Amino acid sequence: MKVEQRQVTLQTENLEVGYSPQGKMDAFLRRSISLSAVSGEIIALIGPNGIGKSTLLRTLAGLIPKVSGTILVKGLPVDHYEPERFSRLMSFVSTEKLVVPLMTVAELVAYGRFPYTGWLGTLKKEDHQRVADALQKVGISHLSGKLINEISDGERQRAMIARALAQDTPLILLDEPTAFLDISNTYAIFQLLHELAAREEKTIILSTHDLHLALQKMDKLWIMLDTTTLEGAPEDAILKGWLQRLFHDDKVGFNAAKGEFFFRKEPVGTLSVEGNGRACTMVVKALERKGYQVNRSSREEIHVAVREGHKNISPEWDLLIRENRRTFHSIYDLVSEL
Amino acid sequence: MMERGNLNLSVRIRLLFTGMILLAVLLFFLDILFGSVSYPAWEVLQALFAPERVDPTLRTIIHEFRIPKAITALLAGVALSVSGLQMQTVFRNPLAGPYVLGISSGASLAVALFAMGFPILVAGGLAWTGTWTVAVVAWIGSFLVMLLVLAVSARVNDNMTLLILGMLFSSGVGAVVNILQYYSNESVLKSFIVWTMGSLGSITGHQLYVVAPAVLAGVLLAFLKIKDLNAFLLGESYARSLGVRIGRSRLVIFAGASLLAGTITAFCGPIGFIGIAAPHLARVLFKSSNHLLLVPATLLTGANVMLLSDILSQLPGTGTTLPINSVTALLGIPVVIWMIVKNRKFASL
Numbered sequence: 001m002k003v004e005q006r007q008v009t010l011q012t013e014n015l016e017v018g019y020s021p022q023g024k025m026d027a028f029l030r031r032s033i034s035l036s037a038v039s040g041e042i043i044a045l046i047g048p049n050g051i052g053k054s055t056l057l058r059t060l061a062g063l064i065p066k067v068s069g070t071i072l073v074k075g076l077p078v079d080h081y082e083p084e085r086f087s088r089l090m091s092f093v094s095t096e097k098l099v100v101p102l103m104t105v106a107e108l109v110a111y112g113r114f115p116y117t118g119w120l121g122t123l124k125k126e127d128h129q130r131v132a133d134a135l136q137k138v139g140i141s142h143l144s145g146k147l148i149n150e151i152s153d154g155e156r157q158r159a160m161i162a163r164a165l166a167q168d169t170p171l172i173l174l175d176e177p178t179a180f181l182d183i184s185n186t187y188a189i190f191q192l193l194h195e196l197a198a199r200e201e202k203t204i205i206l207s208t209h210d211l212h213l214a215l216q217k218m219d220k221l222w223i224m225l226d227t228t229t230l231e232g233a234p235e236d237a238i239l240k241g242w243l244q245r246l247f248h249d250d251k252v253g254f255n256a257a258k259g260e261f262f263f264r265k266e267p268v269g270t271l272s273v274e275g276n277g278r279a280c281t282m283v284v285k286a287l288e289r290k291g292y293q294v295n296r297s298s299r300e301e302i303h304v305a306v307r308e309g310h311k312n313i314s315p316e317w318d319l320l321i322r323e324n325r326r327t328f329h330s331i332y333d334l335v336s337e338l
Numbered sequence: 339m340m341e342r343g344n345l346n347l348s349v350r351i352r353l354l355f356t357g358m359i360l361l362a363v364l365l366f367f368l369d370i371l372f373g374s375v376s377y378p379a380w381e382v383l384q385a386l387f388a389p390e391r392v393d394p395t396l397r398t399i400i401h402e403f404r405i406p407k408a409i410t411a412l413l414a415g416v417a418l419s420v421s422g423l424q425m426q427t428v429f430r431n432p433l434a435g436p437y438v439l440g441i442s443s444g445a446s447l448a449v450a451l452f453a454m455g456f457p458i459l460v461a462g463g464l465a466w467t468g469t470w471t472v473a474v475v476a477w478i479g480s481f482l483v484m485l486l487v488l489a490v491s492a493r494v495n496d497n498m499t500l501l502i503l504g505m506l507f508s509s510g511v512g513a514v515v516n517i518l519q520y521y522s523n524e525s526v527l528k529s530f531i532v533w534t535m536g537s538l539g540s541i542t543g544h545q546l547y548v549v550a551p552a553v554l555a556g557v558l559l560a561f562l563k564i565k566d567l568n569a570f571l572l573g574e575s576y577a578r579s580l581g582v583r584i585g586r587s588r589l590v591i592f593a594g595a596s597l598l599a600g601t602i603t604a605f606c607g608p609i610g611f612i613g614i615a616a617p618h619l620a621r622v623l624f625k626s627s628n629h630l631l632l633v634p635a636t637l638l639t640g641a642n643v644m645l646l647s648d649i650l651s652q653l654p655g656t657g658t659t660l661p662i663n664s665v666t667a668l669l670g671i672p673v674v675i676w677m678i679v680k681n682r683k684f685a686s687l
Contacts (some may be wrong), residue, residue: 087581
């Protein structure tokens with residue numbers, strides 16, 4: 001689908017955000033933020049700790065007032081919307097871990113119907129249907145009767161996302177949705193959100209520190225830097241070297257070719273490696289991690305010869321220092337010896 | 339399964355509600371039956387339903403004293419527990435309640451200061467002439483403390499701070515009482531101290547015409563805000579993102595809670611621990627966090643606990659009475675201790 005056919009759901013123009021407790025406005029570096037989002041796309045907001053990602057998301061969600069500039073939701077300034085109307089346009093999932101005793105998953109998800117129910121909050125048939133749909137979309141229908149304090153962090157995050165889905169808003173904002181999750185749950189949540197954005201034609205904006213996953217799963221990155229914010233496809237960000245600018249530290253770099261981050265170090269020494277296959281790839285990786293410069297073509301004073309394993313034979317690594325040869329059966333032992 | 343906002347109540351919930359109402363009726367009667375002078379149950383029944391057949395003394399005791407007192411106990415239980423529930427929800431703090439947060443102390447402080455300033459109005463056991471003024475002063479006191487606690491809790495959101503604030507207010511009241519003791523004449527002092535002990539018996543039939551509508555209005559406000567109270571369970575951010583107008587909603591809830599706690603404190607003195615214990619008992623019994631259930635459940639639990647406290651305070655069969663405040667404390671403190679212990683487990687989750 002062409003971008004022009006998609007609706008611009010959210011746009012900021014010269015937006016400035018920040019908390020101003022007792023007029024201390026300079027707590028945040030003033031930067032003017034101009035970003036946009038269309039329907040059906042998932043966006044990651046990335047940037048160093050303390051740069052104000054949460055503040056930006058909370059400002060966009062209408063939870064804290066903006067400092068200056070414009071936020072347009074569906075083409076209209078946010079001030080134009082009454083709170084009740086706004087809650088049907090934007091839902092929010094905070095990073096805080098929700099602990100409410102005696103609340104079931106279905107009850108939590110039903111909170112999404114809040115903007116649509118009457119003064120007592122009683123659910124109608126359609127509301128029940130929406131709740132059931134939302135639970136099904138995030139794959140936790142079987143948990144609907146469980147208490148939210150009794151399910152895992154990953155399941156609770158799914159329930160929070162289901163709640164946002166039940167709210168039936170074109171925009172969903174999530175503040176570090178994977179902060180409490182292990183790697184497999186992090187992947188699962190990214191994949192789920194990625195699918196939801198495309199299938200449900202929603203704009204999903206999330207903040208994350210997981211650059212690796214953001215590069216793989218996002219349609220767009222919003223990159224917050226000290227002085228500016230940048231937006232573009234992950235690949236644009238790689239090509240234009242934006243990701244480098246995330247690191248003040250010279251020791252961390254971004255390898256544009258591999259799309260990976262690495263740690264810069266002065267090499268502790270040079271050695272050569274000879275061999276093929278995974279046993280060889282892995283030992284090179286380990287040696288590089290330890291800070292060695294690995295020479296694969298010519299022979300150095302310290303040399304590692306790899307004997308690749310076969311079906312019933314484990315791989316072995318020979319370490320040759322001058323004429324002294326020692327054989328190792330694990331990379332760990334080899335590296336420890338150096 | 340009980341879903342939010344679904345009124346298809348389970349059999350268990352229906353039975354609980356029915357049981358609670360029957361228990362309240364029973365306790366209400368027992369509360370009328372027991373007193374410093376004991377009468378046979380059938381005579382009391384006669385006095386209730388066929389007053390012309392019993393002797394005038396009994397009639398007076400039942401109609402002028404015991405019935406107003408039982409009604410007061412009922413209203414006090416309802417008011418304190420509902421206001422406690424509202425505070426626990428809005429502060430997201432299981433230890434909140436009119437007494438613990440110092441709302442009652444705030445009312446006391448205001449009344450004490452008032453008593454110092456205008457001793458004539460207060461002398462003679464907070465007489466009828468002064469009751470209205472004292473009530474208004476207590477309302478203002480409780481509302482101001484509520485706003486103060488709100489302002490503090492907006493900055494530091496943790497249980498300890500709120501509890502310490504409540505303690506400080508109690509100490510503040512103690513200090514003012516000391517000053518009062520030093521400068522005031524005996525009758526003012528005595529009426530204030532008696533007032534701080536709490537009493538359900540000081541309300542006459544006339545004053546019930548003030549207390550009952552005030553409590554009714556407060557409970558009505560609580561019912562009107564059921565949906566918002568549910569939203570506050572998720573915290574301010576979520577409530578706001580669900581379209582709740584936080585400031586306005588919280589103000590209405592607090593006005594209601596102060597009206598409830600302030601009224602009872604004004605007329606009966608600061609009665610502790612009902613406001614914190616009753617909502618927890620209701621949660622445990624009804625196993626729900628939905629205020630559509632919790633508001634009526636808490637209201638009934640509070641009424642029952644308060645009636646029971648009043649019955650116990652009369653020490654049936656002995657002819658002596660205990661201050662109501664001591665009884666509610668002895669009944670409520672174990673619940674609060676249980677909450678704190680349970681909550682520690684919660685916090686480490």
